[in-house]
Amino acid sequence: MAFMTDRKRANGMGSAKEGTHHFWSMTVSSIALAILMPLFIFNFGPMLDESYADVQAHFARPYPAILTGLTLIVAFTHFKMGAQTMIEDYVKGGARKITIIAVSLLSYAAMATGLFALASIAL
């Protein structure tokens, strides 16, 4: 207890249980996505109706592979946090925790699946 300070006692006791970390993470990821998304749309969009061979060749190149990988990671992280905020606004009690956990698991699973697919195409 000798090291307990007023600041430490107050930490995590607010209704949000945390400080501004969530807000700051959203800010950082939103700026990342503001750069990534326009690049991703114009890089990925034309591939949607291409042949199997063309798609393989496209994602085997460094720029499309790195861009798609980055977009998968940042977009699903940003989604996970944004969806959490929405759930916190509309869902109450135990259902809130379960929904947040489910959305987080789905986000991580989708991210991992996308990265695995990308790696198997690229390598």
Added chain:
Amino acid sequence: MADVNRGKRPLSPHLTIYRPQLTSMTSIFTRITGNAMLLAALMIVWWLLAAATGPGYYDLARTVITSWFGSLIMILSLWALWYHFCAGLRHLYWDTGRGFEIKQAERLGIMVIAGSFILTVLTLILI
């Protein structure tokens, strides 16, 4: 305890009370577009997985994603993405403490709506 009335306290007025306004509508659409893009995101992940699996499975994913229904989801999500993009930039601008005057906020709302449609059409032309 002190909080006997937990869960039965009156709510402050919100969506169902206020008349719809440009600022509130552009705000709720930021949330709707952001969360609705999950569907397109999962479809793209599935498409990537199919492309990693083999030509047969890829052809199925390609057929689904370029069908009229797949295209509808992709085009609506493209608009959702540009809307969320513009609304996100508006949030970053607000975070600097500017743009909160009603006139400015409404002008920003119009810019977000117009920007989302212009960028969607431009993208569809360029891709």
